[in-house]
Amino acid sequence: MKKVYLDNNATTKMREEVLDAMLPFYKDIYGNASSIHEFGRLARRAIDDAREKVAGLLGAASVEEIVFTSGGTESDNFAIKGAAHALKAKGDHIITSSIEHQAILNTCKFLEKEGYKVTYISVDKDGIVDLEELKRLIADKTILVSIMYANNEVGTIEPIEEAARIAKEKGVYFHTDAVQAVGKIPFDVKSLNIDLASMSGHKIYGPKGMGALYIKKLTKITPQMQGGHHEMGKRAGTENVAGIVGLGKAAELAKKELSDESKRLTGLRDYLYKGITSRIESIRLNGHPDKRLPNTVNVGFKYLEGESIILNLDMEGIAVSTGSACTSGSLEPSHVLTAMGVDPAETQGSIRFSLSRDNTKEDMDYVLEVLPPIIKRLRDMSPLYEKGKK
Amino acid sequence: MEGQYSEKVMEHFRNPRNVGEIPDASGIGNVGNPVCGDIMRLYIKVDQNEVITDAKFKTFGCGAAIATSSMVTELVKGKTVQEALTISNRAVAEALGGLPKIKMHCSVLAEEALRSAIDDYMAKKKKA
Structure with a gap:
């Protein structure tokens, strides 16, 4: 895989x-x-x-x-x-x-x-x-x-x-x-x-x-x-x-590679985020739109809880994380998103994608292929989603 | 291993049974809230002999929340309402081969969702 x-x-x-x-x-x-x-x-x-x-x-x-x-x-x-x-x-x-x-x-x-x-x-x-x-x-x-x-x-x-x-x-x-x-x-x-x-x-x-x-x-x-x-x-x-x-x-x-690599990663990061926005509705970008690390994009998927997304992506060979509730052995929502004033319900479905020098455009395309059906399946299972649709 | 899901939990998470709604449900249970990270909605269909013939769920939550929802729907099907009331959170967790300590509250939520659905059924029956 x-x-x-x-x-x-x-x-x-x-x-x-x-x-x-x-x-x-x-x-x-x-x-x-x-x-x-x-x-x-x-x-x-x-x-x-x-x-x-x-x-x-x-x-x-x-x-x-x-x-x-x-x-x-x-x-x-x-x-x-x-x-x-x-x-x-x-x-x-x-x-x-x-x-x-x-x-x-x-x-x-x-x-x-x-x-x-x-x-x-x-x-x-x-x-x-x-x-x-x-x-x-x-x-x-x-x-x-x-x-x-x-x-x-x-x-x-x-x-x-x-x-x-x-x-x-x-x-x-x-x-x-x-x-x-x-x-x-x-x-x-x-x-x-x-x-x-x-x-x-x-x-x-x-x-x-x-x-x-x-x-x-x-x-x-x-x-x-x-x-x-x-x-x-x-x-x-x-x-x-x-x-x-x-x-x-x-x-x-x-030090030697920072300048070129940060440009390349920013491009990949934005390609991933744009791809997500064009394929999946009801999402949000967590973090500053520009003043942000070249390798980091944190996306909130409304009506969902983060761990279920992580486990599904993991089954497809994709490793991501969440600052939210379940992963770190704490049940508290992310203190960072909470401090940013994100709606408590929406802090739950936030996923951090953090890239490296090893990642390629093909990797992003793979995520963009695998992620939408996972989000759809979980949303179909979520009692919050129908409320959101009304 | 602490914090890791059993094979059975992962199996139910991968292939949850009875996802969905029952349009003419005899009882609906709603528990949890999004701030805590779990919401379960459980639908049951009860026949004239007080037997639960169908159960479905919708859940917002982590892997354990989805697996316990799936398991509780499996456990109640074919049981009478009285029998279903004896299903405890421990029984749900045990049927899943155990849950990480930090996730035990998900099994409690499953038990509460079931009780809430049965309460709803009883209330409706009284009114009828």
């Missing part, structure tokens, strides 16, 4: 070049990068090289601003808790948005239990954060603003340059969870003037269990992992050399 993987915001297939770059570090180059001998030096050199590539992709001024972590979640935890703990004497107020990833939201909840105060700014119907609200909310005790660069569920790209400027004008640290943005759209920490940025390896065809946190020089941050002097004393633990090398390779390739 034909297989079409369209769940690349969840994770991507690692590139051959990345795996090839990593393999020697699982076999012959096994030294501890902290050792002085040649075995160690070879590992150290590989890490230095990877750090340069990641710094290059993020636009960091210096390689020392890149700290390797175990992934996006650790980077987010490190940024939020690290900054909050380091600035405890200055204040206890954190501002974030209502559509963040769980790695941010649950870290903030954790800090609330420690006594910090967290405010969640709202978004408009397209998922864009309210900058006026941000301006109003920054107070004397505010120590950190964290807003994602692009949303994982709907792909909306946030006005981070302006948000960072607002925070910096008030002397407040700015962090962005850029896990979904890095490697897909231009991202440059220097011109954005931000203090902290999280990225992940497996979203950009790199290894799972690898990520990085950009920490601008002189930023006060408390390490969350105690131990040796690894990673400039910011993150203890013997380096995952193969993983770091893989992340470096993925970053290098992403």
Whole structure:
């Protein structure tokens, strides 16, 4: 059966070049990068090289601003808790948005239990954060603003340059969870003037269990992992050399191909959405029409529930996902769509198609062939559909 | 495996039995709401001997909601109204080879839909 993987915001297939770059570090180059001998030096050199590539992709001024972590979640935890703990004497107020990833939201909840105060700014119907609200909310005790660069569920790209400027004008640290943005759209920490940025390896065809946190020089941050002097004393633990090398390779390739690939993906994404609109009635686009990740399109199918669509597509070899109720083991409707003001009944039937470099026009045509009869069959089964027809 | 559907659930999801409506139904049950993500509508046809001769459903919901709807229609057919009232949500779930814990509420909804259809039938009968 034909297989079409369209769940690349969840994770991507690692590139051959990345795996090839990593393999020697699982076999012959096994030294501890902290050792002085040649075995160690070879590992150290590989890490230095990877750090340069990641710094290059993020636009960091210096390689020392890149700290390797175990992934996006650790980077987010490190940024939020690290900054909050380091600035405890200055204040206890954190501002974030209502559509963040769980790695941010649950870290903030954790800090609330420690006594910090967290405010969640709202978004408009397209998922864009309210900058006026941000301006109003920054107070004397505010120590950190964290807003994602692009949303994982709907792909909306946030006005981070302006948000960072607002925070910096008030002397407040700015962090962005850029896990979904890095490697897909231009991202440059220097011109954005931000203090902290999280990225992940497996979203950009790199290894799972690898990520990085950009920490601008002189930023006060408390390490969350105690131990040796690894990673400039910011993150203890013997380096995952193969993983770091893989992340470096993925970053290098992403930087080289970003411009062409983002154009190609935007074309494919819009081709898919146009095809859906011309074949299926009563649908909606979730997310901003233009300010959106090149690879992401989230479509709401009225009168339907998401899981039943996913399972049907899965039977035809197509992998997609939903931010809605059933899949993630939570029965709550998507917090992102809810924050965007989508009718609660309509959040249920929302499906995210997230594309990758491996997807082709033929893949989109296959989806467009398979999807309409599935939607029709499920709608014929739905007690809501007849109501909608009246 | 936690969170995974049994073969039987997937089989009923793939080929749901008795989808549709009964225009001259003896009783109709409506339960759930779209905000929670499940709505079931169950139709039953009852003959003069109080035997349920036909059952059909329409459901908005996840795989488990569709499978439990399908299963409950299969279970009630040929049973008397009194017998049908003894069908519990556990019986529906067991007939499907079990449900993930987080989906057990779907079997509860199926039981409620059946009760609601029978209540509707009883109310209509009283009026007649």
